[in-house]
Amino acid sequence: MQVTETLNDGLKRSYKITVSAAELDAKVDEKLAEAQPQVEMKGFRKGKVPMALLRKQFGKRLLGEAMQETIDGAMNAHFEECGDRPALQPDVKVTNPDWKEGDDVEVEMSYEALPEIPEPALKEIALEKLVAKAGESEIDDALGKLAENAQSFAKRRKGSKAKDGDQVVIDFVGKVDGEPFEGGAAEDYPLVLGSQSFIPGFEDQLLGAKEGEEVTVTVSFPADYGAENLKGKEATFDCTIKEVRAPKPAEIDDELAKQFGAEDLAALKAQIAERLEDEYSGAARAVMKRALLDKLDETVAFDVPPSLLEAEAKQIAHQLWHEDNPDVQGHDHPEIEPTDEHLTLAERRVRLGLLLAEIGRKAEIEVSDNEMTQAVMNQARQYPGQEQQFFEFVRQNQALQQQIRAPIFEDKVVDYILELAEVTEKEVSKEELEKAVEALDEE
Template sequence: MQISETKNDGLARAYNVTIPASEIDSRVSAEVKRIAPQVRMAGFRPGKVPANLVKKMHGESIHADMLNQVVRESVDKVMAENKLRPAMQPSVALGEDYEQGKDATLTVELEVLPEIAAPSIEGLKLEKLTVPVSDEEVMEAVERIAGQQKSFKAAAKTKKAAEGDQLIIDFVGKLDGVEFEGGKAEDAALEIGSGRFIPGFEEQLVGAKTGDEKTITVTFPADYPAENLKGKEATFDITVKEVKVPTETKADDEFAKNLGLESLDKLKELLRGQLEQETAGLTRTQMKRALLDQLAAGHDFAVPPSMVEAEFNQIWAQLTQEAAREEDPEAAMKEIEAEKDDYRRIAERRVRLGLLLSEIGQANGVEVSNQEMQMLVQQAAQQYRPEDRQRFVEYVRNEPMAAAQLRAPLYEDKVVDFLFDKAEVTTREVTKEELQAAIEAEEGETPAAKPEAKKAPAKKKAAKADEPATEASAEANDAAAEEKPAKKPAAKKAPAKKAEQADAGEEKAEAKPAKKAPAKKAAKKAEA
């Protein structure tokens, strides 16, 4: 086998590999000899089929397998002899003029990870902004819950139903005088003004009293889930069995017990913990951004263009999806198109930070344990239907890149926590508004993130400059190097996640969907 380097330009490498025909032929002969005793053929006793007949029958597939095997080993040898650390999976091409009996010529092209000087973790100084949780905030949270726990009490039989009142009704729905499936209910609770029933239903019950019987006419929405009801006019025969009026829910021990807690104090304790956890997440975000700003300011090195392109494509895909949901998708696309270069610079910074954190983690023995990895896989599997969960686990087990991508965010967090422990941290109490303002002020403001002419607009929530590309972790790079580029099997697919299915007969009791965020307010990736 002969290996010659044909390109060494920055992080780009290319090699020509020549595999002698004799080496391929010897492997084919050895494989024929190995499988011959297992071959069955009419007219021959088991294990007695001549090797030349085995080769005649299975020679093509055996040759393909052995060629594939020697190509993989050749690529591994290129990596090992040249001490290469691939940034992404190498590109391997077999010469177009190759045929059996001839030497095989390969072209191997790749980008390597940059050599990063051991990052200094000494002298890191961070300010930790904390937000104390006051008794007033806890009580406000209690009152919010109490306000959401609506309760109603029976009103006088002469009470006419008004906005906010609850009716207990029986109803029967009919199309052209014929009762339709799913249009009947008894003792149904309807709050006037809640918008849970189809348009026009609740409004026609304003003024109804206990014991009233009436027929109303409504038109089902054109996008109603049930095909037989879309846009159809229907009547509902309604019997009002009771009118109830809302009552104030008092935040006391009895209220807490109704929620399954021992007392109001226990509820306050629980809510205080939730509020503290929420502010702790914001504090971590602020500290992480400050930490990454310091790291980015002190390190500037070339990063593999293929990794930057992959990261940019992820950012761009998210932004275009958000733009498509805007009221004016065309205008939204023009807006992000005008800032495309800024997003590409953000992608480069994120890749650089990911490589830097990876290098720090490797140099300091940061690892994700097998137990932690198993927990990650099991948690991710819960996103799938029960019958698909084991298939997902197998998929991750057999696909190194899938496992690496799952592992990468936890690995990054562990490196960040390691650096927090090493840094000199001072603490300062602030208000929640001040903490949020500090987070926004730090976004994209470090020297490495600033474009030459202007800084990246603050609205770039989806592509924060200070968020490392987690795919660039050490595990992901190692997995890319371990992939066998010559094998190229059909790509395995992870099982489909749970389908979000709407019950066609339930629209009348569904809450209205929340409005979608516009593109310029794309959701931030979690940093906690």
């Protein structure tokens, strides 16, 4: 076998691999010899079929296998010898398409090599970790929201007009073209005005209504309404107001705490403080991670493979285009050409991705089966009733598995770096932390 370099330009590599006919024949003989003891053929005892007959019977089929294995072996030997790691799967093609048995095989292998990635001095990286504590005002705000969610409704005195936020108990019958339609009627239905739980415009027409009144509401079903027979149709609802009730927030006391599984109000406050501080900690980590990536980007420079850069830039351009054109759901649109801004962002992402992958490789960081299973379970919860189908879909989809694994791996590498870096804590207010998080979106 002969391997000849034909291109070495930056990260681009190309090689001509020639596999002689003699090598292929030897490989075929090797495979026939391995199979011979198990072969049975009429007129011969098991394992005693002559090699010449085996070659005549199976030679052509094994020749294809031998060719593939020999080329794969040449590629693997090349990468072991030169130390290159291809950025993507190498492009391999036979360059003598008129090949016939007895000829040498000529193959061209092209790829982009991953660059030499400098090893940053992780212990010299200095970072600031923002620490925010849950104050009394934040805890009280959270308690107030819990009390609102636990609110009840008390009947207003007769003659009171229904206000926004009130609950009205109604009987109603819906009609289209004067005829009642299926599913359009109910009795003693408690409707909170302003909840937007009914068709747009329905609740507004009940504002000011009083107990005992009859109100006819006229609305139009949305064009994308779920029931085909009602899409875009105008409908009337004959409503009878049976009660008007005012919202009554729950008392912030031990009873409220017990509704939310706490022993008493003090325990509920402690739970809220812990939850808030977990949220603050997550936000602070996002800020510190961005600062870490910025420092790595500033201190580590190397060329990135053009194919990875181009693919990432196209993906960024495509994603941003859809964000600017939310009405276009599919991908039936003109090709979107990346701008210089997209290319700059793509270069940063690719470089940092390769750098983190290299740090993780050298530190022998891996994503465990348990971590993958937990991540898949978390995503499966988004499809209630179809969890098993989602698990099966992930199992058969290597690209999706990698998509799930990648952020887990990245976070583990970031945690590894943060353990080595010099991290100092800085106590800040909730507002200061929020400003720091908002600044992430502005960059």
